[in-house]
Amino acid sequence: MGFAMLQPWVSKHAAENIWVVTPDAAxxxxxxxxxxxRHVAYPNTLPSDVKPDVIVFAVKPQILEEVIAEYTAYRHSLFLSVAAGKKLDVYERKLSPAARIVRVMPNLPAKVGEAATLLVGNSQVTMVDIKNTETLLGMLGTTAWLKDESLMDAATALSGCGPAYFYLLSDILGELGHEMGLPKDLSTALAKQTMIGSAGLWKQDMLPAHTMHQNIAVKGGLTEAALQELTQNDALKALMRKALVAASERGKKLSD
Ligand SMILES: NC(=O)c1ccc[n+]([C@@H]2O[C@H](COP(=O)([O-])OP(=O)(O)OC[C@H]3O[C@@H](n4cnc5c(N)ncnc54)[C@H](OP(=O)(O)O)[C@@H]3O)[C@@H](O)[C@H]2O)c1
Structure with missing residues (x-):
């Protein structure tokens, strides 16, 4: 995720200087x-005159607390964190109650400037911080602020994890096409291009999702037959609800 954000920030000259702290130079x-x-492996090797306007945490939630503890000296920086599940009070406890912190939930399409990013800040965040956060995250796609931090797990389950749901669907379609007799490579390629093409068309038409699928489902046609199967007894919806609840619960567990 860190790389997905870094790449557009570098190409769009988001900052005069960017220091990346990671043991994994690759x-x-x-x-x-x-x-x-510039790159350093550990924060204690950052030059002492480096005073970042913004510090971004993009490590796994499991090691986040030990990582943030190394940044308590940066009292004037705005802290952004993409770690799933970690609540604002975790940062306040580790950094300082006066620290300005924004939780950021982007998704991997950030790499191609198509992220859907949710933001929630603590009470110390200023108007300037809000503007700077929007500028930075706006370089990766769309942004929206949440007023209620408790909605972050639901938002993460939807958009943070969301790209995986669409890839899984493409994967399954490819397999099923093969099962129905199409050569495997062709079936996989059709499933992939159908997803890419659908997203491209939607970007152009911008109609509600419901209208997009209903426009294809001509009465008495093949698509209608397929959609009837998927929507009968809310079968697909019930399965997706289970998936989102599982992701959201995992987020809650991580924050505990
Ligand atoms: N993946 C997503 O789609 C997505 C979406 C939204 C939010 N997020 C959030 O993004 C965060 C990162 O997830 P990820 O999937 O990108 O994980 P990841 O691929 O494991 O990336 C984490 C990176 O941090 C490095 N790292 C380990 N210890 C470090 C330290 N002490 N200081 C600095 N860097 C360190 C890791 O290096 P090593 O590999 O050497 O350990 C790795 O390169 C998570 O908190 C996750 O909740 C992810």
């Missing part, structure tokens, strides 16, 4: 050779 995929991007 994850930068050569970006440290670009102008303005």
């Amino acid at each position: 994850s930068l995929r050569g970006l440290q050779e670009k102008e303005g991007v």
Whole structure:
């Protein structure tokens, strides 16, 4: 996720200087050779004159607390974190109650400037912080603020995890096409291009999702027959509800 955000920030010159702190230099995929991007393995090797306007945490939730504890000296920075499930009070406890913190939930399409990002800030966040956060995250796609932090797990289950649901669907369609006799490669390619094409068309038409699928489901046609199966007794909806609830519950567990 860190790389997905870093790449557009570098290409769009989001900052004069970007320091990436990660023990895993390979994850930068050569970006440290670009102008303005520097890398260190650990925060204690950052030069003492580095005073970042913004610090972004993009590590696994399991190690987040030990990582943030290393940044308590940066009293003037705005902290952004993409860690799923970790509540604002965790950061306040580890950094300082006065720290300005925004939880950010982007998704992987950030890499291609198509992220759907949710934001929620603590009470210390200023109007300038809000503007700067929107500028940075706006470089990755769309942004929206949540007033109620408790909605973050539901939002994460939907948009943070969401790309995986669509890829899984494409995967299943590819397998089923093969099962119905299509050569495997062709079936996989059809499933992939159908998803890419549907997204592209939707981007152009911008009609509600319901209208988009109903426009294809001509009365008495093949699509109508398929959609009837998927929507009968809310079968697909019930399954997706279970998936979103499971993701949201996992988010809650991580925050505990
Ligand atoms: N993946 C998504 O779609 C997605 C979407 C929204 C939010 N998020 C959030 O993004 C965060 C990162 O997830 P991810 O899937 O990108 O995980 P990831 O692929 O494991 O990336 C985490 C990176 O942090 C590095 N790292 C480990 N210890 C570090 C330290 N002490 N200081 C700095 N960097 C360190 C890891 O290096 P090593 O590999 O060497 O350990 C790895 O390169 C998570 O909190 C997740 O909740 C992810």
